[in-house]
Amino acid sequence: MERNQDMTLFGAIEAGGTKFVCAVGSAGRGSLRTATIPTRDPQATFADVAAFFAEAADLGPLGGIGVGSFGPVRIDPEASDYGRILRTPKPGWEGFNILEGIRAFSGVPLALDTDVNTAALAELALAGPAVRQLAYVTVGTGIGVGFARADGGLTGGFAHPEMGHILVRRHPLHGDFAGNCPFHGDCLEGLAAGPALIRAWGLTPSHIPEEHPFWETEADYLAQLCMTLFLTCVPDRIVFGGGVMKQERLFPMIRARTLELLAGYLQGADEAAAMEARITAPLSSEPPGLIGAYQLIERRLRT
Numbered sequence: 223m224e225r226n227q228d229m230t231l232f233g234a235i236e237a238g239g240t241k242f243v244c245a246v247g248s249a250g251r252g253s254l255r256t257a258t259i260p261t262r263d264p265q266a267t268f269a270d271v272a273a274f275f276a277e278a279a280d281l282g283p284l285g286g287i288g289v290g291s292f293g294p295v296r297i298d299p300e301a302s303d304y305g306r307i308l309r310t311p312k313p314g315w316e317g318f319n320i321l322e323g324i325r326a327f328s329g330v331p332l333a334l335d336t337d338v339n340t341a342a343l344a345e346l347a348l349a350g351p352a353v354r355q356l357a358y359v360t361v362g363t364g365i366g367v368g369f370a371r372a373d374g375g376l377t378g379g380f381a382h383p384e385m386g387h388i389l390v391r392r393h394p395l396h397g398d399f400a401g402n403c404p405f406h407g408d409c410l411e412g413l414a415a416g417p418a419l420i421r422a423w424g425l426t427p428s429h430i431p432e433e434h435p436f437w438e439t440e441a442d443y444l445a446q447l448c449m450t451l452f453l454t455c456v457p458d459r460i461v462f463g464g465g466v467m468k469q470e471r472l473f474p475m476i477r478a479r480t481l482e483l484l485a486g487y488l489q490g491a492d493e494a495a496a497m498e499a500r501i502t503a504p505l506s507s508e509p510p511g512l513i514g515a516y517q518l519i520e521r522r523l524r525t
């Protein structure tokens with residue numbers, strides 16, 4: 223008997239540098255069971271991932287597993303090393319193939335993209351028909367930007383975009399802070415990701431005083447990213463997530479600074495009211511990267 227497609231269960235993994243979130247469910251139903259696994263070396267981490275899916279077998283068989291992974295990672299399904307982690311300072315992970323890690327314990331179909339691309343997929347599905355292209359930005363331990371298009375098209379060629387590492391104009395209040403990126407020093411990630419704010423200011427990220435130069439510098443750097451995004455890819459919406467964006471006060475500041483930087487040049491992104499819908503927090507009630515991982519595998523199996 224054929225299983226009703228709507229009832230099929232899938233696995234989803236949001237593979238992050240700090241934690242792996244594993245889940246069983248579907249894009250439509252959400253997650254029936256989830257587990258958060260601290261990221262250690264690949265062997266220890268995947269032992270726990272395998273144990274989660276073994277225990278979750280009581281929920282029923284899986285139609286496939288979708289993965290939203292930290293990057294840089296090979297996301298081209300045609301590449302011989304699809305799923306391989308590329309240049310990374312994360313100990314033990316460079317060269318490790320995430321999909322092979324899953325194949326070691328499961329024979330179901332797999333699909334993988336970056337965590338920010340799967341997050342963008344999930345947010346696009348919630349955004350409504352006016353949003354044809356969406357960019358998802360995470361500001362956490364690093365900064366990553368993913369894209370999703372309503373026509374299913376992809377952004378990228380030989381690799382996926384790495385916009386977290388763009389060069390930005392330094393804010394004068396940042397003084398001579400050298401930046402934190404192991405590759406580029408004061409690229410955007412080196413100046414504006416979570417570890418940079420700890421290093422530059424000695425702040426506890428969850429307790430930032432109201433009067434502190436962090437707010438102005440952070441909003442400025444993230445607005446520079448928004449300006450570059452609007453001028454290059456023209457996303458209808460930019461969604462910001464990640465640990466640092468728990469500081470909701472940043473949202474109006476980023477919108478206002480983006481308007482200032484664009485200086486009325488780009489029609490459609492030249493009014494405060496329009497900016498409210500163009501730069502937003504995630505709509506998804508589960509981590510968007512996880513919901514997008516279900517969507518990714520479900521979509522791959524349909525085509």
Ligand SMILES: Nc1ncnc2c1ncn2[C@@H]1O[C@H](COP(=O)(O)OP(=O)(O)OP(=O)(O)O)[C@@H](O)[C@H]1O
Pocket residue numbers: 237238239240241242292360361362363364415416417427428429463464465466467468469
């Ligand atoms: N409430 C907060 N306000 C500001 N910054 C925060 C807050 N909570 C966490 N952070 C910062 O966010 C960063 C962690 O981000 P996040 O939780 O998105 O994890 P991540 O490392 O991006 O996730 P992953 O597990 O996918 O690697 C840390 O640098 C932390 O200092």
Ligand SMILES: [Zn+2]
Pocket residue numbers: 386387403404405406407409410411412
């Ligand atoms: Zn960098």
